[in-house]
Amino acid sequence: MGERLVDAPSLSGTDTAGRASGPSQPVRGLSRLFRRHRRLGLLSLLSPPVLWMLVIYIGSLVLLVISAFFALDPKSQKPTTEFTTANITDALSNESAIRLFLQTVVIAAIVTISCVLIALPTSFFIAKIAPRWMRRGLMVSILLPLWAGYMVKTYAWRAMVAPAGGNKFAAEGRGGGGFLASQLGWTPGFSKTSVVIALVYLWLPYMVLPIYAGLERLPTSLLDAAGDLGARPMRTFRSVIFPLLLPSIAAGSIFTFSLSLGDYILPRLVVDGKERVMFGELINSTLGAPNQPLAAAFTVWPLLVIVMYLFAMKRAGAFDNL
Amino acid sequence: MRTSYLSRLLLGAITVATLAFLYVPLYVVARLSFTKAKSVSWPGDGWTLQWWREAWNTEGPREALMRSVQVALVATLIALVLGTLASFAMQRYQFFGKSSVSFLMVLPIALPGIVTGLALQNTFSRTIDVGLFEFRIGFGFHSLVIAHATFCVVVAYNNVIARLRRSSPNLLEASADLGAHGTQTFRYVTFPLVRSALLAGGILAFALSFDEIVVTTFTSGSGFLTLPQWIFANFARPKSPAVVNVVATFVMVLSIPIAWLAQRLSDGGADT
Numbered sequence: 001m002g003e004r005l006v007d008a009p010s011l012s013g014t015d016t017a018g019r020a021s022g023p024s025q026p027v028r029g030l031s032r033l034f035r036r037h038r039r040l041g042l043l044s045l046l047s048p049p050v051l052w053m054l055v056i057y058i059g060s061l062v063l064l065v066i067s068a069f070f071a072l073d074p075k076s077q078k079p080t081t082e083f084t085t086a087n088i089t090d091a092l093s094n095e096s097a098i099r100l101f102l103q104t105v106v107i108a109a110i111v112t113i114s115c116v117l118i119a120l121p122t123s124f125f126i127a128k129i130a131p132r133w134m135r136r137g138l139m140v141s142i143l144l145p146l147w148a149g150y151m152v153k154t155y156a157w158r159a160m161v162a163p164a165g166g167n168k169f170a171a172e173g174r175g176g177g178g179f180l181a182s183q184l185g186w187t188p189g190f191s192k193t194s195v196v197i198a199l200v201y202l203w204l205p206y207m208v209l210p211i212y213a214g215l216e217r218l219p220t221s222l223l224d225a226a227g228d229l230g231a232r233p234m235r236t237f238r239s240v241i242f243p244l245l246l247p248s249i250a251a252g253s254i255f256t257f258s259l260s261l262g263d264y265i266l267p268r269l270v271v272d273g274k275e276r277v278m279f280g281e282l283i284n285s286t287l288g289a290p291n292q293p294l295a296a297a298f299t300v301w302p303l304l305v306i307v308m309y310l311f312a313m314k315r316a317g318a319f320d321n322l
Numbered sequence: 323m324r325t326s327y328l329s330r331l332l333l334g335a336i337t338v339a340t341l342a343f344l345y346v347p348l349y350v351v352a353r354l355s356f357t358k359a360k361s362v363s364w365p366g367d368g369w370t371l372q373w374w375r376e377a378w379n380t381e382g383p384r385e386a387l388m389r390s391v392q393v394a395l396v397a398t399l400i401a402l403v404l405g406t407l408a409s410f411a412m413q414r415y416q417f418f419g420k421s422s423v424s425f426l427m428v429l430p431i432a433l434p435g436i437v438t439g440l441a442l443q444n445t446f447s448r449t450i451d452v453g454l455f456e457f458r459i460g461f462g463f464h465s466l467v468i469a470h471a472t473f474c475v476v477v478a479y480n481n482v483i484a485r486l487r488r489s490s491p492n493l494l495e496a497s498a499d500l501g502a503h504g505t506q507t508f509r510y511v512t513f514p515l516v517r518s519a520l521l522a523g524g525i526l527a528f529a530l531s532f533d534e535i536v537v538t539t540f541t542s543g544s545g546f547l548t549l550p551q552w553i554f555a556n557f558a559r560p561k562s563p564a565v566v567n568v569v570a571t572f573v574m575v576l577s578i579p580i581a582w583l584a585q586r587l588s589d590g591g592a593d594t
Contacts, residue, residue, distance in 0.1 A: 038415070045411035046423075049404040049475060053426045057472050060441035061433075067444050122340045125333040129325065138337070140585050145344045147577035147584075149533045151550040152570040155557055156347035159354060159364070159567075179350045179364040201343065233329060254432055262434020265535055265554065280436045280536075287440065296444065299437045306433050310425065319424050 061303070068297035079293050091297035097282060101301050104279040107192070108260035111199040115207040115256045116249055118200070123208050124241075127215035128223075139212060146205045151265075157198040158269045163189040190272040198270050199260045206255035214248030215241075247317035254313055258306055348574060355567035377568040386552035393463065393548060394531035397470035398478075401527045402520060404471070405478025413486040430473040435536030442469050443540040461543025469541040470534060474527035481523030482516050489515050522587040525580060549573065 068091070071082040091097060126138045145153065164177030164187075180187040188194045218241065226236040264280025271277050276285075279302065287295035313319070325333075350364065358368045377383055405427075412423060430438055446459040446468075459465055493515070497507040535550040542548065547555060549569070557566050 042411055042415040042417060045407045045414075046417075049408035049411075049479075050423065050426065052404055052472070053430075053475070056442075056445075056468060057430055057438075058426070060445040061437075063448070064437075064441040064444050118336075118340055118343075121333050121336040125330075125337040129330055129333055130337075138341075140582070141341055142344065143585065144578070144581050145348060147529060147581040148348055148574045149550065149570075149577065151533075151535060151553040152351065152573050153347065155553060155566060155570055156351045158557070159350050160347050162363070177363060179346070182364045201347065204340075204344070233325065254428070258432045258434065262436050262536070264436055269557065280434060283436050283440065292444070295440060299440055302434045302437055306437075310428070310432055314425065319428070 064296050064299060065303075068293050068300070070293050072291055072293055077290050087293045087297035088300065090294065091300060097279075097298065097301075100276060100282055101279045103277070104261060105305065107196060107199070107278070108257050110196055111203065111260045112207075112253045112256040114196070114200045115204050115252065116211075118204060119207040119211045119252065120245075123212040123215055127212055128220065142208050143205050150202065153202055154198060154266050154269050157194065157201065157266075161187050161189060161194045161197075161270055163187055190270055192271070192277055194270040195267050195277050198266055199256075199263065202266070203256040203259055206259075207249075207252035210248040210251040211245060214245045218244055250313045250316035250318035254310065254318055257309060261302055261306065351567055352571045352574065355564070355571040357564075357567075359564075373564040373568045377565045377572070380565065382547075382556075383549070383552055383565070383569045386547045386549040389546050390532050390549040393466045393470060394528045396467045397474055397531045398524050398527040400467070400471035401474035402478045402524050405475045405480075405523065405527075406482050406516070406520065408475070409479050409483035409486060412483055424479075427476040427479050431476050431530075435534070436540075438469075438473065439537040439540030442472075442537065446541060461541065462545070465541045465543065466538060466548075469537050470531040473534070473537065474530055477526045477530055478520070478523040481519045481526065485516050485519035518587045522584055525584040525587070529577075529580065529584075 067079065068087050069083055069085065070079045071084040071086070072078070073080045122142070126135055126142075130138055158178075160179045162178030162181065164181045178187060188197065222240060222244075223236055226240045231239065262280050264278050264284050267277040267281060276282055279298070283295050283298045286298060289295075354364075355373055356369050356371070358370045358372070408423060408427065411417075412420065442465075446461060446465045449456050449458045459468070493511055494507060497511045502510065533550060535548075535554060538548055538551060539554075542551070553566055553569060557563065
């Protein structure tokens with residue numbers, strides 16, 4: 001940064017008489033106004049983004065929850081203005097919906113844990129073991145697939161897990177199945193396992209990135225000190241590395257957990273549509289029923305869980321590591 | 323840190339396995355875009371450019387690509403303005419409710435896309451009465467831009483505020499000591515300081531918008547498709563897996579220089 005400051009044209013912009021030769025009078029007047037009234041400066045900076053978020057986003061969320069309290073006209077299948085708690089009661093007590101939601105939470109949790117388990121050794125190797133000249137290249141290689149696009153990668157997993165024969169895609173070709181079936185002779189096929197694997201694949205870089213950043217900030221001397229005090233690698237990991245990395249892991253988990261929890265497109269590609277795997281599919285099909293109020297009522301589940309999760313992660317220090 | 327040869331080897335092997343995990347699926351799609359067979363079966367059947375030619379001559383993917391780029395550009399612009407304003411406010415002032423602002427910014431990206439999508443769809447479809455007049459936002463290009471800008475703000479905000487936090491407040495004082503007034507300090511000190519963060523945040527926001535499908539599905543209305551929507555609409559059609567392979571490969575290739583640029587920009591910022 002230093003050299004840029006030196007390069008910058010004369011900062012003073014004043015002539016010998018001490019009169020500024022910078023911007024025109026109105027602009028200067030404005031900046032003086034802000035200096036005198038700091039609150040005005042704050043207000044003009046903060047209100048556009050905060051109003052946008054509050055009015056458009058929070059406002060929409062509130063409207064969504066309100067819309068869950070309107071009854072559906074059975075004939076036109078359009079929401080009426082008649083107040084009812086039936087939708088909310090149904091969404092919160094429907095057993096199969098709750099079971100599906102729990103399954104979705106479990107899938108999101110498994111995805112998050114798997115991402116942590118893969119990201120920890122990988123980012124440790126890149127940050128602390130790989131030679132310095134390799135680090136940047138390795139990190140770029142981890143992050144590059146992020147750019148390939150959600151649809152592209154989801155579609156790629158369809159090509160990976162397609163089972164041999166029996167399915168319409170393999171049948172069109174020579175029937176050898178997808179990459180896994182023909183190269184490894186084993187494939188999870190179109191199943192829940194494929195959903196988990198593909199979700200891990202999609203969100204893994206979001207976990208590696210904060211953990212790597214956390215490890216980079218972690219002084220190597222700290223690890224040496226633990227070793228000098230007689231800690232074995234596992235003990236160093238448990239008592240030194242892991243506690244210091246918790247905020248980073250929390251930051252990464254916001255992405256892996258939330259993005260997995262809401263997914264409903266991916267199951268359509270890597271599961272062949274007979275049963276619902278993710279809660280989002282239920283919301284989507286309810287909306288298409290069409291029963292907008294009930295769909296809105298169903299969103300209360302993920303809404304509650306994610307907001308609670310975000311508060312927990314905020315306490316874990318995740319927001320300073322995003 | 324002293325680690326045994328064996329554990330170094332093990333960690334190295336895990337890293338190689340992770341990279342293989344990340345790249346094999348992409349390779350599979352790229353290879354399948356050149357195969358003669360119209361399927362996702364592996365290994366493909368010989369080599370052909372037929373699908374690339376077909377994809378090039380079909381209007382669908384090209385229109386979808388243009389639409390995605392347009393939406394992403396406008397949404398990125400809005401997100402950059404809003405995110406930058408918020409980050410300056412957060413950096414310079416103390417105020418009531420400050421800790422909720424970053425929470426508010428991250429919410430649209432942390433909440434499941436289907437919740438965000440459903441909420442915005444519900445709002446856009448309603449006639450909203452504000453007393454003096456009533457209006458309905460409706461669906462189309464503008465509703466997509468509003469929705470995308472909303473979840474892109476956090477990216478711009480995070481990039482700019484990270485840069486502001488890293489840069490020394492002394493720079494502003496030095497500038498003032500040298501006689502610069504507010505606008506000059508902004509022009510010669512603050513703006514050059516955040517310029518690359520803005521660009522990096524802009525690229526990330528663009529990528530986020532370009533890639534999004536769930537909120538997009540709920541807020542685009544009928545009439546046109548973005549590129550991810552086009553892929554989703556076509557992957558299951560009997561004739562098109564081959565063309566989808568081509569479009570997917572094309573997006574991957576397109577992303578490489580952009581990713582490289584983004585990486586360079588955020589690296590460049592690390593030393594400041």
